[in-house]
Amino acid sequence: MTKSEFQSSRRRALKILGTGTIVAGMGASIRAQTTSSPALMMDGHVHITNRVYWEKADLWQPSDAGWDYARARRSGVNCIIDNLGTYGAWNYNYTPKQLLRLIETAYRYSEQHADKMTIVTSTAEARRVIASSRMAVFLGCESGWDHEGDLDVLGALYRLGLRSVQFATQSGFNAFADSALARSQGGQKPDYYNGLNDRGRALVAEMNRLGILIDITHGTEATQAQLIEASRVPVVASHEAIKAVSGVGISDDILKALARKGGIVGIHGAAMLVGKRYRNWTAEHREKAADAAKSTPNMVGYQPNFPRNPGDRGEYIERFDKEFGDIWRSRAAWKEMTEREPLVPTANEWAEHVDYVIRTVGADHVAIGLDLAGARSAVPMNSGGYGDIVAALRRITTAENVRKITGENWFRVLDTAKA
Numbered sequence: 507m508t509k510s511e512f513q514s515s516r517r518r519a520l521k522i523l524g525t526g527t528i529v530a531g532m533g534a535s536i537r538a539q540t541t542s543s544p545a546l547m548m549d550g551h552v553h554i555t556n557r558v559y560w561e562k563a564d565l566w567q568p569s570d571a572g573w574d575y576a577r578a579r580r581s582g583v584n585c586i587i588d589n590l591g592t593y594g595a596w597n598y599n600y601t602p603k604q605l606l607r608l609i610e611t612a613y614r615y616s617e618q619h620a621d622k623m624t625i626v627t628s629t630a631e632a633r634r635v636i637a638s639s640r641m642a643v644f645l646g647c648e649s650g651w652d653h654e655g656d657l658d659v660l661g662a663l664y665r666l667g668l669r670s671v672q673f674a675t676q677s678g679f680n681a682f683a684d685s686a687l688a689r690s691q692g693g694q695k696p697d698y699y700n701g702l703n704d705r706g707r708a709l710v711a712e713m714n715r716l717g718i719l720i721d722i723t724h725g726t727e728a729t730q731a732q733l734i735e736a737s738r739v740p741v742v743a744s745h746e747a748i749k750a751v752s753g754v755g756i757s758d759d760i761l762k763a764l765a766r767k768g769g770i771v772g773i774h775g776a777a778m779l780v781g782k783r784y785r786n787w788t789a790e791h792r793e794k795a796a797d798a799a800k801s802t803p804n805m806v807g808y809q810p811n812f813p814r815n816p817g818d819r820g821e822y823i824e825r826f827d828k829e830f831g832d833i834w835r836s837r838a839a840w841k842e843m844t845e846r847e848p849l850v851p852t853a854n855e856w857a858e859h860v861d862y863v864i865r866t867v868g869a870d871h872v873a874i875g876l877d878l879a880g881a882r883s884a885v886p887m888n889s890g891g892y893g894d895i896v897a898a899l900r901r902i903t904t905a906e907n908v909r910k911i912t913g914e915n916w917f918r919v920l921d922t923a924k925a
């Protein structure tokens with residue numbers, strides 16, 4: 507078989523495998539929806555284990571806010587990268603501990619629901635899981651794995667299944683790279699190193715050697731440019747808006763450099779990033795919007811206001827868990843302002859970002875990275891809305907491009923992450 511014959515017969519086989527078992531056990535409406543979903547439907551930036559850990563939630567049950575497996579599966583999703591977020595644990599370097607807790611939670615939860623999901627470490631494994639009508643879950647991390655950048659810690663995390671790492675820390679600069687959010691979240695200089703330092707470059711080489719996908723999101727523009735340059739393989743911006751479209755997000759320069767290297771950008775779903783009308787209204791009503799946001803504490807930039815004392819025997823972490831857990835759970839109370847509700851972007855507005863990437867660098871370089879983290883408006887509002895996203899994509903581009911954007915582009919970069 508030629509390569510394209512092989513690919514199209516593989517596609518047909520996947521389509522049959524992906525829908526066959528579902529058809530056997532479910533009603534006509536679900537069958538119809540699943541049949542019209544792409545064979546591979548992947549969101550590369552999801553947060554779910556954090557919710558299982560802090561909310562003790564069973565997210566195979568539909569939940570009103572944020573992202574849950576139940577609605578996602580029903581709307582066609584069969585593969586994700588779950589971004590384990592170590593927010594708040596950064597300043598005393600409790601990050602590796604927090605990440606280990608989340609990895610353990612992810613495996614335990616996956617084992618409890620083994621009939622519906624499996625944690626995977628390669629695309630071959632993911633295709634087998636998808637063919638058995640289960641959800642394939644890659645593990646990634648956001649906001650740090652070890653802020654000192656220890657190579658042995660990185661190696662151990664790889665062995666535990668970590669396959670994607672957001673290089674710059676979300677809450678401030680770490681020991682090896684600047685963060686675009688350093689000032690807003692950590693009160694720090696955003697240009698401490700003017701990008702990466704030597705340790706950062708050594709880490710890029712090690713991630714390339716191991717096959718850990720490098721995510722440039724939340725790096726400063728200099729960090730992003732230097733990561734693209736230093737990596738020997740394609741890198742990703744897992745969840746970003748396009749600056750040329752909405753005024754915030756990835757710049758044209760970075761987009762072009764990312765694409766030249768073979769990388770992809772996953773388009774964000776947050777209203778505040780992708781929605782022009784929503785952003786304009788918020789800019790015009792800054793005080794009102796800030797006031798409404800007050801009831802939701804910021805878990806990303808959380809810093810304990812108590813020290814870890816010498817001789818601590820667990821008191822610090824006990825207090826941290828209580829305080830951070832309360833902040834996390836309080837996010838559930840968030841509500842959109844009535845006046846701003848009609849301005850929440852539509853799936854078509856979301857697709858404008860995709861369209862811009864296709865026209866600027868081509869359809870091989872764009873994918874889905876919605877980051878439906880809850881406590882804010884987004885498109886779609888929850889994980890039941892992937893059908894709207896796919897329909898919007900079908901309105902702007904070809905079936906072949908939709909196939910790439912809804913998953914094959916993510917698989918390509920996962921396949922080439924190892925140098």
Ligand SMILES: [Zn+2]
Pocket residue numbers: 648676723724745877
């Ligand atoms: Zn993020």
